[in-house]
Amino acid sequence: MKEQFPVLETVTYLDTAATAQKPLRVLQAQTAFALTRYANVHRGLYQLAEAATKTYEGTRQVAASFLGAEKKEIVFTKGTTEAMNLLAHTLPIKKGDRIITTVLDHHSTFVPFQQLAQRVKAEFIVLPLAKDGSLDMKAAQKEIKKGCAVLATTHLSNVTGEVLDVKQLAEWVHKQKGLIVIDGAQAAAHLKVNVKELGVDAYAFSGHKVYGPTGIGVLYIQEKLITTLPPYQFGGEMIDQVTIKKTTFANPPARFEAGTPPIIEAAGLMEALRFVAEHRDLIAKEEDLVEYAQKRLKALPVTIIGPENKTGCISFTLEKIHPHDVAQFLDEQGVAIRAGHHCTQPLHDSLGIPASNRISFGVYNDKEDIDVCIDALKKCVEVFDV
Amino acid sequence: MYKEHLMDHYKHPRHNKTLENPQAERYEKNPSCGDELTLQFTISDDDIIDVGFTGQGCAISIAAASMLLEELLGKSVDDVLAMTREDMLELIGVPLTTMRVKCGLLGLHTAKKALYQYKGKTLQGEW
CATH class of the missing domain: 3.40.640.10 (Type I PLP-dependent aspartate aminotransferase-like (Major domain))
Structure with a gap:
């Protein structure tokens, strides 16, 4: 699948909820x-x-x-x-x-x-x-x-x-x-x-x-x-x-x-x-990715937003580290995730936070992408040491 | 971006305190990311003799505020008002991506607003 998306050779892309990469x-x-x-x-x-x-x-x-x-x-x-x-x-x-x-x-x-x-x-x-x-x-x-x-x-x-x-x-x-x-x-x-x-x-x-x-x-x-x-x-x-x-x-x-x-x-x-x-089978597999990512995220000092049962994306905050710092740090590790209010300010207001981080999935993502992202998040926690 | 110098100012911000009787004080917020700063200045003969800040935000905004206050201590009010965004970005020392420039400039913006207010004027224009 990844060969249909040449840009994925250069970045671990976890922002499909914002926009999906285009297949050749x-x-x-x-x-x-x-x-x-x-x-x-x-x-x-x-x-x-x-x-x-x-x-x-x-x-x-x-x-x-x-x-x-x-x-x-x-x-x-x-x-x-x-x-x-x-x-x-x-x-x-x-x-x-x-x-x-x-x-x-x-x-x-x-x-x-x-x-x-x-x-x-x-x-x-x-x-x-x-x-x-x-x-x-x-x-x-x-x-x-x-x-x-x-x-x-x-x-x-x-x-x-x-x-x-x-x-x-x-x-x-x-x-x-x-x-x-x-x-x-x-x-x-x-x-x-x-x-x-x-x-x-x-x-x-x-x-x-x-x-x-x-x-x-x-x-x-x-x-x-x-x-x-x-x-x-x-x-x-x-x-x-x-x-x-x-x-x-x-x-x-x-x-x-x-x-x-x-x-x-x-x-x-x-x-x-x-x-x-044609790729309904791969899209169905995204559910496993969400579950896997959520499980791995929970081992970090995170607060996950919303109910347990999720499709397509997971939003979270990392304890004591501003979401913009998290996304910027991850970018420096080659991982593209989202930070901000994701065009839902009333929701973030109701949660009492100005912003959150979000990882979201597409047909081209696999477990390895999640592992790379989790490793980068771990490193972020270490560097910010809070 | 998260170089040692910047991280040091973030983890150990200088002048992170509240002053007793500040002559100038200002609270500002960066609505797009929620960074908040309150800056205070003790001023004598138009010289800044003590500085303090409190607030919360991302590493860039906190570290930049800390670096700025270190720089401002001992300067005259007019010196501070003459500072430009380029001066501030140079002070931060690492290149900021477009989205983060506002975080880096929040401290200077707040300081200028405080000191204009002290002089009985209003800061014109945006940061």
């Missing part, structure tokens, strides 16, 4: 497309444009299959952040409605919906964690029961590694006639996602976290909802007819794809989604 085959697919089939999509009548459109729309089909959805329910975005902004600007939320998020949420979900609440004077409710560091499902049920116009949260926490019971949340939300929209940025790389089984109204992920290119993401919006939403941005491609007096808009998904889309990136994304689908 994805970059090759992208290059081959750009060199032989590239033109603008949905416009030209010539064969090259036809070929480009075929690839672009082919990716939409692959993305739909990836999520267990229909092609007409798939919108291409710049990434999860844009998807959440699109939803926060188009969902029918009005004054006095209850918008619910959780303290676990990444700023890309948290902030758009916080701002939506402020814009329309809706109530903004942030669900807390239970004592074990997992989402407090009792509080969730209670708050949703009081009314919920929309629940926006994550499928898989990018800090605690908790997989939320999205299916259960969706049931509760739908009982209140509300909508549930899910940030799948982490989950798409680690879990087999089926949006219909989960019962969610919208689900978003980013290309770059599933071994694909930056600048493209996938947003699923269930068919009934997508046809009712107004445009998010205006321009070419998203219109039906334009006159001096008025404009009518195209049907979804084109309605939400104003301007020239990320075409070359779409070609890369298609290959990336195939890559993920």
Whole structure:
């Protein structure tokens, strides 16, 4: 596997939750497309444009299959952040409605919906964690029961590694006639996602976290909802007819794809989604890595954040050593791990810490990477001698 | 980056104390990483005759504050106000990566704010 990722010869990369390294085959697919089939999509009548459109729309089909959805329910975005902004600007939320998020949420979900609440004077409710560091499902049920116009949260926490019971949340939300929209940025790389089984109204992920290119993401919006939403941005491609007096808009998904889309990136994304689908066995093995890493970490003076059961990442603090020092020291040992608040300041505030360290895993990681990381952490503890 | 000199200042920070009657005092925080420093100065005839700091943070911010105070003791207030970020980075002596420059400069930033305040002025601009 590592031969698909030449950069891994130079670094022990344990920051896949931030972005995944790109396999050669994805970059090759992208290059081959750009060199032989590239033109603008949905416009030209010539064969090259036809070929480009075929690839672009082919990716939409692959993305739909990836999520267990229909092609007409798939919108291409710049990434999860844009998807959440699109939803926060188009969902029918009005004054006095209850918008619910959780303290676990990444700023890309948290902030758009916080701002939506402020814009329309809706109530903004942030669900807390239970004592074990997992989402407090009792509080969730209670708050949703009081009314919920929309629940926006994550499928898989990018800090605690908790997989939320999205299916259960969706049931509760739908009982209140509300909508549930899910940030799948982490989950798409680690879990087999089926949006219909989960019962969610919208689900978003980013290309770059599933071994694909930056600048493209996938947003699923269930068919009934997508046809009712107004445009998010205006321009070419998203219109039906334009006159001096008025404009009518195209049907979804084109309605939400104003301007020239990320075409070359779409070609890369298609290959990336195939890559993920073909490596489900390796992705399943990441679970063993998480378990192994957690076991080895526990032998060090660490506090691990969140519940015991984790997928994809482990966040922790090393006793008395600032997370930035830990990450910097490890970098000097050739190990790339994350330090900071990982775009979850409300979560870190609730834990009473400014920052933490995080190691996260991808298909290319193995036990040896964990051993190298643990050795570096041990050395860090020695050098800082606290 | 974690050279012996820097680690020595981190593990054994100089002037890590609270002063009795400081003429200038200032608390500053680096919100992006949570580093916090309080700097105090005893000043006589515009000369800094005693210094102290308390706080918490990463090795860079603590070691830099310690090195800075060692340097400032005995200087005039105006000398300190004339110090630049380049002076501070030189004092630290090891090259800092972009993300860590703010940690290294927190001490000087706090000292300047304290001393401007002492002179009845406000520090203009960012660090």
